[in-house]
Structures are given as C-alpha cells and as structure tokens.
Amino acid sequence: MSSWEPITWRGDHLRLLDQRRLPTEETDVLCRDASETATAITDMVVRGAPAIGVTAAYGLVLAAKTRAAEGGDGAALRERLQPDRRELLDSRPTAVNLRWALDRLDLILEERAADSASEAAAALESAAVALHEDDIAANRAIGRHGATVVPDEARLLTHCNAGALATAGYGTALGVVRGAVEAGKKVAVLADETRPFLQGARLTAWELMKDDIPVTVIADVAAASLMRAGEVDLVVVGADRIAANGDVANKVGTYPVAVLAREHGIPFYVAAPLSTIDPTMPDGDGIPIEERGPEEVRECFGVPVTPEGAAVRNPAFDVTPSALVKAIITDVGILEPPFTESIARAFADGD
Ligand code: MRU
Numbered sequence: 001m002s003s004w005e006p007i008t009w010r011g012d013h014l015r016l017l018d019q020r021r022l023p024t025e026e027t028d029v030l031c032r033d034a035s036e037t038a039t040a041i042t043d044m045v046v047r048g049a050p051a052i053g054v055t056a057a058y059g060l061v062l063a064a065k066t067r068a069a070e071g072g073d074g075a076a077l078r079e080r081l082q083p084d085r086r087e088l089l090d091s092r093p094t095a096v097n098l099r100w101a102l103d104r105l106d107l108i109l110e111e112r113a114a115d116s117a118s119e120a121a122a123a124l125e126s127a128a129v130a131l132h133e134d135d136i137a138a139n140r141a142i143g144r145h146g147a148t149v150v151p152d153e154a155r156l157l158t159h160c161n162a163g164a165l166a167t168a169g170y171g172t173a174l175g176v177v178r179g180a181v182e183a184g185k186k187v188a189v190l191a192d193e194t195r196p197f198l199q200g201a202r203l204t205a206w207e208l209m210k211d212d213i214p215v216t217v218i219a220d221v222a223a224a225s226l227m228r229a230g231e232v233d234l235v236v237v238g239a240d241r242i243a244a245n246g247d248v249a250n251k252v253g254t255y256p257v258a259v260l261a262r263e264h265g266i267p268f269y270v271a272a273p274l275s276t277i278d279p280t281m282p283d284g285d286g287i288p289i290e291e292r293g294p295e296e297v298r299e300c301f302g303v304p305v306t307p308e309g310a311a312v313r314n315p316a317f318d319v320t321p322s323a324l325v326k327a328i329i330t331d332v333g334i335l336e337p338p339f340t341e342s343i344a345r346a347f348a349d350g351d
Contacts, residue, residue: 004210006165007046007054009129012065014058016046019165023206031055034063034084041091041098044197048166049240049276050135053097056088057128060105064121074112074120081109093288094249094317095240096278101131135168138273138331142172143179146236146271146329150180150187154233157190157223160251161203162238162271172238172271174204176329181213188214190232194251195220196296196314220253227264235261236329239272246322246339247284252315258324267326274330279347284319292316 004026008015014031020043021027029045031037037059040046046055063084068077085102092098108127112120150156156177160166163174170178180187189208194200201217208215218226226232235257241249248254248270261268281287297312298304306312328335328343332350335342 005169006051007058007132007168009058009132014055014062016040016055017165018045019047019203020044022165023202031059032062033066034059034088037062038087038091041088047199048161048163049095049097049238050139050167050172050273051165052092052095053101053275054128054132054135054168056091056098057101057105057131059088060084060102061121061125061128064124068117068121070117072117074109074115074117077117077120078106078109078113092290094290095276096281097240097275100275104131132168135273135275136170138275139167139170139172139175140179141331142271142273142329143170143175143182145179145331145334146176146269147179147183147185149234149267149269149327149329149334150176150185151233153186154180155188155190155231157192157226157232157235157257158204159192159200159220159235159237159254159257160194161199161207163204163207165203165207166238171207172273172276172329173236174207176236176269176271177208177213178211188216190223190226191215191217192220192223192253192257193217194253196300197316199251223257224260227260227266232261232264232266234267234269236269236271239270239276240317241281241287242270242272242277242328242343243281243283243287243322244277244279244340244343245283246325246328246335246337246343247287248320248322248325248328249284249287249289249317250320252318255318255320258320262324268320268324269327269329270320270325271329274332274346274350277330277343277347279343284321287317287319289318290316
C-alpha cells in the first residue's frame, strides 16, 4: 500500500525516516557506523520493536564491513565486533527483537568462523537483508490472520504506533488493519494520541492517512467514555516483548486500555511476530521497563508543561497481564489461552 519506506539499506549506509520530526517534516537520518545506528535507536529516530531489531542488524553489518578490513578470519571478526554488539544491545532495553536480531547475526558469524573476515561480513549483510524482508512477510501474515477476527464493519482502537513505521513495513497492529481493509472490510481506527511521545497522534495518524484508511485521534483519557458509549468494537495493539505465559510489554498506557476493554466486554488483541516473544522470560514481571528522560514529560515540543524542576516519572512501557488478552495474532497463526501452551506449541512447530 505505502510508497514510503521507514528503513532503507544502501550498502555503505543506512537511511532512516526521522520519526521524531513526523508528521510536520519528512526528513532522513543516515547512519554510517554502529555508534550512529545505536544513537538513532536511543533517540527514537527509529522506534517500534521489529524496526529497531532490523536497524540494529544493519548497524552490526556497518561495523563488520569496517572491521573486516583488518583481516583475519570470521572468528576474529566476531571477537572484534563484541563492543559494537554491546553498544547496539544497550540502545534500548525493552523490545526483545533487538536481542533476537543480533543473536541471529551472531549465529551467522559462528557458522562463518573459518571463512575470511570479508566473507563473514558479506554473509552478515545477506542475513540482515533477509531479516528485513522476512519482517515484512511476517507482518503481511499477521495481517492475513488478524483480518479474520475483524468484523466486516469495525471500529478498532489502537495505542501507540505498531504500523509500517514501527516495523520493516506493513505493521503488526496496523498490519491487522491493512489486512482487514485488503480483505474488503470497512475499518475505522481510533488512535490513542499516546502521551508523552505522541506516537499515536503523530505517527499512526500519519501513516493511515497516507493509505486513506479512516483514522480519528483521541486523547488517551477519552478511551473509557468512548468504550462505554459503544464506539469501540475491538482493540488491537502491538508488543515489545511477550513473556512465555503471554504477559505483554507494550507502550505505557496499553495496560489501562486492556483493563477498560475487559470492563466493557471488548476483545483485546495483541499482534506481534514470533520474534517479539521471549521464551526465556517466564512472565512479565522480569521484563526490563525502560525509563526515559524527564523532559519528555516536563515538555511538549520544547514547551514546558510542568513547573520548572517538577519531579516526574517516565516509564516508557507497561505490562498487560495475559488474563486480559483475548488472543495473540502472530505470523504463524492466532494463539489463544492458555498462552503458556499455545506459545510453547508455536515455538515447537517452528523448530
Ligand atoms: O517507544 P516506542 O515507540 O519504540 O514503543 C513502540 C511500541 O510500544 C509498539 O507498540 C511496539 O514496539 C510494537 S511495534 C510493531
């Protein structure tokens, strides 16, 4: 559907659409090494779990291309890349796709230990390009599966931005929207504005309007009364990390939406690829929750909205207990409760 790209690999550098400037400016940031890539992730030039996974993979490729020139074999290259890998891993803590993508590349380096460093770097580049393409394919599969749970005429509420901007393309929660539209359904989206970073107001509205999909932005606090008035048929959100029991870490404000959906008898779905599920994390309590800088809460576009020096907290994510989740829409199908079993089965089938 969309003609714009959130992430473009150009062989010697990575081009990212600067999401901090949307919707008023469509500008790019170019990353030429792992450090610039890690900074782009930390600073939210690029954000969204699958998107930062793909971006980190290209960041490691940029480092590999430079460090391969020092010679030696793939094993030596792997060793030399450790500081770059660490810097990329540390760029944001909650989304597990970051670790997942870097682990996949590490496996390639392990396999290529006896090859020359330049051959290993070339294999790494092919693997990163494949990750990028696979993520788009996974999102399209999520869209096809998700379309089956969307009524023919649906008012769908979403939180944050789990769209093409947050992935390699097409989106997860917004992939479900796109899949339903492609299946001929009439979908109108209610987008929570998503304080404090406004991913819903700025990004979800921007990309849905580009695709001519009806979208209405609401203040986060308006969701309750609209649900009570019968104006929401279903909720679909993305995820940054899903624990083995189905607990879901996603953008802060997702948990209250899930509680509200339960109170009003509205189905609450989570859309995410298997790469967002962390089978090593037994439940949501252990998921690291990023605390971002206080200025995001103290200011709105540089304008102070609290008294100077006011104490603030800025947890960027929250955890929705799996009991509030109707189903998890993945690239391999729709997982239903009990999630401990359906998630384990999905991983076993993929092996
Ligand atoms: O802080 P962000 O903007 O990176 O948070 C993004 C989200 O919470 C998304 O919902 C999640 O990563 C899923 S993206 C397909």
